[in-house]
Amino acid sequence: MQKIKVDKVTPEGYVLVKLDKTYIVPNLMENEEAFIEVTKKGIRIDKRLSSHKDRVKAKCPIYDICGGCQLQHLSYDNQMKLKFDQVNHYLTKESVKTELLPVIKSNLPYHYRNKIQMVFGLNKGKIVAGFYEENTHKIVNAAGCDIQDEVANEIINTIKLLMRKHKLMPYNEDTKEGIIRHVMIKRSRKTNQVLVIIVTPSNVFPGRGNLVKDLLKTHPFITSVVHNVNPKETSYILGDQERILFGKGFIEDILLDKRFLISSKTFYQINSEQTEVLYQQVIDFLEPKKTDIILDAYSGIGTIGIILSKYVKKVLAVEINPESVNNAKKNANLNKVTNFETIAMDAKAYIEHLVNDNKALDAIVVDPPRAGLDKAFIDSILLIKPQKVVYVSCNPETLARDLRQLSYTYHIVKVQPVDMFSQTYHVENIVLLSLKTS
Numbered sequence: 001m002q003k004i005k006v007d008k009v010t011p012e013g014y015v016l017v018k019l020d021k022t023y024i025v026p027n028l029m030e031n032e033e034a035f036i037e038v039t040k041k042g043i044r045i046d047k048r049l050s051s052h053k054d055r056v057k058a059k060c061p062i063y064d065i066c067g068g069c070q071l072q073h074l075s076y077d078n079q080m081k082l083k084f085d086q087v088n089h090y091l092t093k094e095s096v097k098t099e100l101l102p103v104i105k106s107n108l109p110y111h112y113r114n115k116i117q118m119v120f121g122l123n124k125g126k127i128v129a130g131f132y133e134e135n136t137h138k139i140v141n142a143a144g145c146d147i148q149d150e151v152a153n154e155i156i157n158t159i160k161l162l163m164r165k166h167k168l169m170p171y172n173e174d175t176k177e178g179i180i181r182h183v184m185i186k187r188s189r190k191t192n193q194v195l196v197i198i199v200t201p202s203n204v205f206p207g208r209g210n211l212v213k214d215l216l217k218t219h220p221f222i223t224s225v226v227h228n229v230n231p232k233e234t235s236y237i238l239g240d241q242e243r244i245l246f247g248k249g250f251i252e253d254i255l256l257d258k259r260f261l262i263s264s265k266t267f268y269q270i271n272s273e274q275t276e277v278l279y280q281q282v283i284d285f286l287e288p289k290k291t292d293i294i295l296d297a298y299s300g301i302g303t304i305g306i307i308l309s310k311y312v313k314k315v316l317a318v319e320i321n322p323e324s325v326n327n328a329k330k331n332a333n334l335n336k337v338t339n340f341e342t343i344a345m346d347a348k349a350y351i352e353h354l355v356n357d358n359k360a361l362d363a364i365v366v367d368p369p370r371a372g373l374d375k376a377f378i379d380s381i382l383l384i385k386p387q388k389v390v391y392v393s394c395n396p397e398t399l400a401r402d403l404r405q406l407s408y409t410y411h412i413v414k415v416q417p418v419d420m421f422s423q424t425y426h427v428e429n430i431v432l433l434s435l436k437t438s
Helices: 076-093 150-165 208-218 272-286 303-311 322-334 347-356 375-384 396-406
Strands: 002-005 015-018 022-025 033-039 042-048 115-123 126-132 139-141 182-188 193-200 224-229 241-246 251-255 258-262 293-297 314-319 340-344 363-366 388-393 410-418 428-435
Touching: 022 042, 076 396, 076 410, 115 139, 115 150, 126 150, 150 182, 150 193, 150 208, 182 251, 193 208, 193 251, 208 224, 208 241, 251 272, 258 303, 258 322, 272 303, 272 363, 272 388, 272 410, 272 428, 293 303, 293 347, 303 314, 303 322, 303 340, 303 363, 314 322, 314 347, 322 340, 347 375, 363 375, 375 396, 388 396, 396 410, 396 428
Parallel strands: 193 224, 293 314, 293 363, 314 340, 363 388
Antiparallel strands: 002 033, 015 022, 033 042, 115 126, 115 182, 126 139, 182 193, 224 241, 251 258, 388 428, 410 428
16 A cells, blocks of 8 residues: 555546556545555555545445546536646647637536446345446446436436346356346437336347336336347457347437437447537638538437538538438438438549549548547648548547648647546537638
8 A cells, every 4th residue: 555645637637657557546636635446356445535626426326436537526617627737638639729619518418328237247146236436347236327318317227126126147257157238328308208228248138028028017108129139258348140139229419400210239429418518619610601511520320411402502511320320211211201312432543533633622520439539641631732621539638639731731620528428538519620721
């Protein structure tokens, strides 16, 4: 056991402790003192000896061991300050000069996640469901996660009871015995539709009919139940094979008056309420005109592009994942959108195709994964040079890196952080870039 005093906190709110190697420690604040202990699993706080004046009591009883949230020991206002400072840190590091706006707060800082996924296991003979303890495969039982949908929490607790009733054991990774590995639940507050996905290691699922029957009896509002099979020892929750046990196998959600289909494997923003705030900000930054042709790069299932379609002449939605392209087409048909074209292609290659055909774009909207934009894609933007680029990012570090590269050709007009992931250090950002005239 060793005593430490915190002298510096990372932009994400962690503490770096240098011993035999550098450890990342959560849930400590500047100038706090604590006893820490290094174990085979890593490092843990044995006892905190002092408290920062701004520390608050975490709402979650398993906050110290779960790792799913990192900021519950901060007031919500201080969470917003940390996120603002985090974005500013990476922009400054990359010498990006711009207007950084205050973080847009959430009206729902708890129970905002529309998707819940829990692993099942046994603890002293009792069925538990929750999350893996940080850096381990030990399951932390969560009777009700504070950032996940409350209805979904209730369904998980019901499934635990029904597993005992029907003698359905959780899957054990070591012995390869048991039936249920994970349960994923997706819910729309706008439509009040609920999708339950039960994941097993094989097609063998005895008693599934009785389980579903009792589940629907307890929660009659459930819209669909899907059985997913994942036999692989992997960190991925879902496998390739699945069958519908009840309903249509999907639900619908509504964003800014547009409807979107959500199935088990659909990538969808996990905070629907703040997604509407995010997308409205995209519209406000673009100031679209009815004559505009917009490229929606990394378009996924078409959410941004379909919402933008009512404001512009045409949206070209480029996505390399064929399943996402197919879902985008379904969503366009669902909303009767006719000026939305989906292209199953690498975005960089598609822009080069437009340049070769002497076709211009008025604006590009990009929403890449956490890794950000690769240099080849940035080069393709600089090749076609639309008047505006709106960059949506969930990673301030890669965002700042990309903005630096774009800043030679574009004014970085303003950055708007949005709190999509309350109680965690993650923050979404929307950036407006305008083509330099000289």
